[in-house]
Amino acid sequence: MTPGNEPTFRQSVDLMFNRAVALMDLRPGLEEKIRVCNATYTVRFGVRLRGHIQTFTGYRSVHSEHMEPVKGGIRYAPSVNQDEVEALAALMTYKCALVEAPFGGSKGGLCIDPREYDEHELELITRRFAYELAKRDLINPAQNVPAPDMGTSEREMAWIADQYARMNTTDINARACVTGKPLNAGGISGRVEATGRGVQYALREFFRHPEDVKAAGLSGTLDGKRVIVQGLGNVGYHAAKFLEEEDGAKIVGIIERDGALYNQAGLDVEAVRNWMVKHGGVASYPDASHTAEGAAVLEAECDILIPAALEGVINLKNAHEIKAPLIIEAANGPITAGADDILRERGTVIIPDMYANAGGVTVSYFEWVKNLSHIRFGRMQRRQEEARHELIVRELERLSEHLGDKWSMTPNFKSKYLRGADELELVRSGLDDTMRIAYQSMREIWHGREDVSDLRTAAYIASIEKVAASYRAKGL
Numbered sequence: 001m002t003p004g005n006e007p008t009f010r011q012s013v014d015l016m017f018n019r020a021v022a023l024m025d026l027r028p029g030l031e032e033k034i035r036v037c038n039a040t041y042t043v044r045f046g047v048r049l050r051g052h053i054q055t056f057t058g059y060r061s062v063h064s065e066h067m068e069p070v071k072g073g074i075r076y077a078p079s080v081n082q083d084e085v086e087a088l089a090a091l092m093t094y095k096c097a098l099v100e101a102p103f104g105g106s107k108g109g110l111c112i113d114p115r116e117y118d119e120h121e122l123e124l125i126t127r128r129f130a131y132e133l134a135k136r137d138l139i140n141p142a143q144n145v146p147a148p149d150m151g152t153s154e155r156e157m158a159w160i161a162d163q164y165a166r167m168n169t170t171d172i173n174a175r176a177c178v179t180g181k182p183l184n185a186g187g188i189s190g191r192v193e194a195t196g197r198g199v200q201y202a203l204r205e206f207f208r209h210p211e212d213v214k215a216a217g218l219s220g221t222l223d224g225k226r227v228i229v230q231g232l233g234n235v236g237y238h239a240a241k242f243l244e245e246e247d248g249a250k251i252v253g254i255i256e257r258d259g260a261l262y263n264q265a266g267l268d269v270e271a272v273r274n275w276m277v278k279h280g281g282v283a284s285y286p287d288a289s290h291t292a293e294g295a296a297v298l299e300a301e302c303d304i305l306i307p308a309a310l311e312g313v314i315n316l317k318n319a320h321e322i323k324a325p326l327i328i329e330a331a332n333g334p335i336t337a338g339a340d341d342i343l344r345e346r347g348t349v350i351i352p353d354m355y356a357n358a359g360g361v362t363v364s365y366f367e368w369v370k371n372l373s374h375i376r377f378g379r380m381q382r383r384q385e386e387a388r389h390e391l392i393v394r395e396l397e398r399l400s401e402h403l404g405d406k407w408s409m410t411p412n413f414k415s416k417y418l419r420g421a422d423e424l425e426l427v428r429s430g431l432d433d434t435m436r437i438a439y440q441s442m443r444e445i446w447h448g449r450e451d452v453s454d455l456r457t458a459a460y461i462a463s464i465e466k467v468a469a470s471y472r473a474k475g476l
C-alpha cells in the first residue's frame with residue numbers, strides 16, 4: 001500500500017477483522033455475516049432556520065443485531081459520511097462484545113458543523129433528526145440506543161430523550177432510549193468522564209503486567225511517563241487530566257486544531273483546557289512552546305501517545321516517524337490498517353480502540369440499566385451497609401478501649417470505613433472491573449497463542465468469538 005491509496009476507514013476496519021478471522025476457526029459463511037453492516041439508513045430532512053429551509057443529511061447504521069438493543073453514539077461533523085458511520089458501527093459491535101456490554105453495534109452521524117449554529121437552532125435540528133430516527137425505531141430503548149460522540153454531548157442527548165418521550169407518551173422506559181443524558185434527565189454519575197476514565201484504567205491495567213510493559217520497551221509505573229495527547233475534547237481532556245493528577249504522568253505535548261503545545265517539564269492540563277475554552281484554541285498559551293504544524297508533534301519523543309481526536313491520523317505517511325513505543329487509541333480508528341502493519345513490524349505496542357475507549361459505552365450500559373430499573377444505584381443498600389459497618393466499628397472501639405492507646409484506630413479509618421458507596425463510586429468500580437477483565441481476555445490470547453503477536457488481533461479474536469457464540473445460540 002502506498003500513501004496515495006490507503007483504504008477507507010470501513011475497509012481498514014475490515015482488513016483488521018480479516019487478519020483476526022484468518023486465525024480463527026469459524027463456520028463457513030459466519031465470518032462474512034459478522035463482518036457486513038446489516039443496514040444503513042440515510043435520512044434527509046428540512047429545518048426552517050434564519051428565514052429559509054435548510055436540508056440536512058444524517059445516518060444511522062446498524063452493524064450487528066446479534067444482541068438488541070444496538071448501541072453507539074451520534075456524531076455531528078461536516079465530514080460525516082456513510083463509510084465512516086459504518087466503520088464506527090462495526091467497531092461498536094466488537095467493542096460491546098469485548099467488554100461484555102449486552103448490545104449489538106450501531107452508530108449515527110449528522111453532516112453539520114455545530115459551531116455554525118446557536119443553541120436554539122441546534123435544538124431544532126436535533127429534535128427533527130431524533131424524530132426521523134425514532135419513527136423508524138432507530139431510537140428505541142429496546143432496539144437502538146444512541147449516545148454522545150464527537151460534536152454531541154449531554155445537551156443533545158437530553159433533547160433526544162425528550163423528543164422520544166413526546167412521541168411515546170406511554171412508554172414507561174422512554175428514558176432508556178438514549179444514554180449520556182444529564183443527571184437531572186435520567187443520566188448517571190460519571191458518564192461524562194467515562195471514556196477518559198476508561199483510558200486511565202486501561203493504562204493502569206497495562207502497567208500491572210511487567211511483561212507487557214517490557215514488550216513496549218518501557219519499565220516501571222505510569223509515574224513520570226511522558227505522554228503526548230492529540231485532542232483535548234471530552235475524551236482526551238479527561239484521560240490526560242486523570243493521568244497527570246492521579247498517576248503522576250507528565251503530559252509533555254497537547255495537539256489541537258490550531259497547533260500543538262510542547263513542554264518537556266509537563267503541561268498543566270486543566271490550565272490548557274481553561275485557556276482553550278476562553279480563547280478558542282491553544283495557540284497563544286503562555287507556558288509552552290507552540291508549533292502551528294500540530295501533527296508533527298505526533299512524531300515527537302514520548303513514552304505514551306494518546307490519539308484522542310479523529311480517525312486515520314496515523315497513516316502510511318507518518319507511521320514510520322512515530323517514536324512512541326506505546327500507543328493507546330482513545331479515538332476510534334486513529335491508526336489505519338497500513339500504519340498498523342508498519343507499527344506492528346516495528347514492535348510498537350498498540351492498545352486498540354475497541355478496548356481503550358470502551359469506558360463510554362460501559363457506563364452507558366450502567367445508565368441504561370439504571371433507567372430500566374427506575375432507581376439510582378446504591379439507593380437501597382447504602383445506609384444499610386453503613387449501619388453494618390457501624391456495628392463493626394463500635395465493636396473495635398470497645399476492644400481498643402480495653403487494649404489501651406497503642407491499639408487505637410488510625411485517624412480517618414472510621415469515617416472512611418463507615419461511608420457506604422454512592423452511585424459514582426459504584427460506577428467507577430464497575431468500570432474498573434470491566435476494563436481489567438477485558439484486558440485480561442485480550443492478554444490471554446496475545447501471550448497464549450503463537451500466531452498472535454499484537455493486542456489488536458487479540459481483541460478482535462476475543463470479541464468475534466463472543467459475537468459468533470451469540471449467533472450460534474440463535475441457531476445461525
Ligand code: GLU
Pocket residue numbers: 071072073074145146147148149150179332357358360361362364
Ligand atoms: N460514542 C461512544 C463510543 O464510540 C459511546 C457509545 C455509547 O455510549 O453508546 O464508544
